[in-house]
Amino acid sequence: MFQSFDSSSNPSLSAPRLAALRDRLAKAGLDGFLVPRADEHQGEYVPARAARLHWLTGFSGSAGIALVLNKRAVIFVDGRYTLQVRNETDPALFTYDSLIDNPPVKWISKNLKPGTRLGFDPWLHTTGEIDLLNAAAIKADITLVAVEENPVDAIWQDQPAPPLTPVELQPLAFAGELARDKLARLAQAIAVEGATHAVLTDPSSLAWTFNIRGNDVPHTPLALGFAILAANGSHHLFMDRAKFSREIEAYLTQLAQLHQPEAFEAMVGDLAAQGARIALDPVLAAEKLRMIITAHNGTVVAAPDPARIPRATKNSAELDGSRAAHRRDGAAMVHMLCWLDQKKPGEIDEITAVTALENFRRQLGEETQMPLRDVSFATISGSGPNGAIMHYRVSHESNRKIAEGELFLLDSGAQYQDGTTDITRTIPMGQPSEEMRLRYTLVLKGLIAISCLRFPAGTRGADIDAFARLALWRHGLDFAHGTGHGVGSYLAVHEGPQRIAKTGTEKLREGMILSNEPGYYKQGSYGVRLENLIVVDPATPIDGGDIDMHGFETLTLAPFHRSMIVRDQLSPAELEWLNAYHARVLAEIGPMVDGQVLTWLEHACAPL
Incomplete structure (x- = not known):
């Protein structure tokens, strides 16, 4: 089983831990301390050793930060976690605020007294974050203090050890490019930025660059470490x-000089002392690295991680692998959807559904000799009102049966060595209401709008986000999350920098994989989300047009639920897309299933 259903939060532990932390801060002459949900690599998932926010507060979400002061403590979360944070933490100890509308950089200016000394761990905040905090601190006459030792670590007596899972090679058949060729490309990019070196802090970049994978964090096949790449080709890798x-050590030795992680800081300092111009990504690189470089009279070059765009723009081998993974995953989803349609109201619960889907994926992986390596994130399995919680995570405490007249939102994904998947379908249990059907159809119209879009080179995710919302907007409805995130190639299911959202500023390039997932959520009642993965196609001419246009290829292959679609709400073009999509699902998935499942699929994919 890849997913745990234990909430693992115990708010009663927070009071003594907060007291111990405050005592530690007082002895260090600090009035407060920032505790982010982050490690040195700024990834979505952190190893158990770095789960400081969870350990201190009980909050287990993937984004948030606590600000602990002498007599109060605030937890900042985004809209996905406003309900969860209250369920997992003690409201007598914490107040809550918005990570988006009133983040710490705004909050401290309005709430902290002049002269306040606010501590932070420079390994856990990026240079870009600290630039913003410093500006706010100066304005409010507050002093930011970078600590040498994290005070949470100092009081966490049974803090887990760093992970030491084995590194494995990502074969060329799936990677599509030799690591030495990637390193040569990155070395040229570093020189173009006017730097002599670049520090890779993102383990996804490390994995992609060196064609390696690991298992150091949940659900994403990463090996934690750092690299210093050089424009002259003299590269260094820091990993235990x-x-x-x-075999792996012999392979990596051909690509870089290998060092233990403890040597990383000294190497950065030595290079800086020698006059190196070292590129740091302001969005990813820890403030500690900038401190080391400037302390040794080196030069910091603010530049994007050189591997981010090459990693995001998948090559032909990665795309072929993703297509194969989605066919296999589609067959598992069809088994799951058929299984759900046979269940009676109240017969199954959310955890039973998660376990069934995992088993279907595991079985299909074994039959095709491409094993399921992990789920790509904790499955969102929300029935009725739980489906209205956008990033709901089922636990033994929250688990509920799927009752008559309810919608069941199932958002899940898988990690296979040839590709990463992410799919959402919303399924009725019994007879849905007409309101549910209409709003499902409006969400489907948004998904189709993105799927059919043609757009010129240079278009950003922010430029197309509204297309997914127009049908909802016409009815006075919307959803409070982005329309799509980037997806890696047997890497992070939430991969930057590409995204379809109001904040999606990265240009959409050929080969980028994104999710297409509009939704609607009626608090306390139900949620609807529909999600396919899509990939940016090459730009091609349009008859009579002046410029070539990109489009999207849909990767995900699973039917939408017929009984939820209000046919009269679909335009002829939308209906044409839907029928063509279902015909493709039947053509590609049909040969992979048989018997009752094939019969179900033929009905599900029949023209509407």
Whole structure:
């Protein structure tokens, strides 16, 4: 089983831990301390050792930060977690605020007294974050203090050890490009930025660059470490050698000089002292790195991680792998959807559904000799009102049966060695209401709008986000999350920098994989989300047009629920897309299933 259903939060532990932290801060002459949900790599998932926010507060979400002061403590979360944070933490100890509308950089200016000394761990905040905090601190006459030792670590007596899972090679058949060729490309990019070196802090970039994978964090096949790449080709990799087999160590030795992680800070300092111009990504690189470089009279070059765009623009081997993974995953989803349609109201609960889907994926992986390596994130399995919680995570405490007249929102994904998947379908249990059907159809119209879009080179995710919302807007409705996130190639299911959202400023390039997932959520009642993964196609001419236009290829293959679609709400063009999509699902998935499942699929994919 890849997913735990234990809430693992115990708010009663927070009071003594807060007291111990405040005592530690007082002894250090600090009036407060920032505790982010982050590690040195700024990834979505952190190893158990770095789960400081969870340990201190009980909040287990993937984004948030606590500000602990002498007599109060605030937890900042985004809209996905406003309900969850209250369920997992003690409101007698914490107040809550918005990470988006009133983040710490705004909050401290309005709430902290002049002269306040606010501590932070420079390994856990990016240079870009600290620039903003410094500006706010100066304005409010507050002093930011970078601590040498994290005070949470100092009081966390049973803090887990760093992970030491084995590193494995990502074969060329799936990677599509030799690591030495990637390194040569990145070295040229570093020189173009006017730098002599670049520090890779993102483990996804490390994995992609060196064609390696690991298992150091949940649900994403990453090996934690750092790299210093050089424009002259003299590269350094910092990773615990206990993770390496003889084969892996011999392979990596051909690509870079290998060092234990403890040598990383000294190497950065030595290069800086030698006059190196070291590129740091302001969105990813820890403030500690900038402190080391400037302390040794080196030069910091603010530049994007050189691997981010090459990693995001998938090559032909990665795209072929993703297509194969989606066919296999589609067959598992069809088994799941058929299984759900046979269940009576009240017969199954949310955890039973998660377990069934995992088993279907595991079985299809074994039959095709491409094993399910992990789920790509904790499955969102929300029935009725739980489906209205956008990033709901089922636990034994919250688990509920899927009752008559309810909608069941199932958002899940898988990690296979040839690709990463992410799919959402919303399924009725019994007879849905007409309101549910209408709003499902409006969400479907948004998904179709993105699927059919043609757009010129240079278009950003922010430029097309509204197309997914127009049908909802016409009815006075909307959803409070982005329309789509980037997806990796047997890497992070939430991969930047590409995204379809109001904040999506990255240009959409050929080969980028994104999700297409509009939704609607009626608090306390039900939620609807529909999601396919799509990939940006090459730009091609349009008859009679002046410029070539990109479009999207849909990767995900699973039917939408017929009984939820209000046919009269679909335009002829939308209906044509839907029928063509279902015909493709039947053509590609049909040969992979048989018997009762095939019969179900033929009915589900029949023209509407």
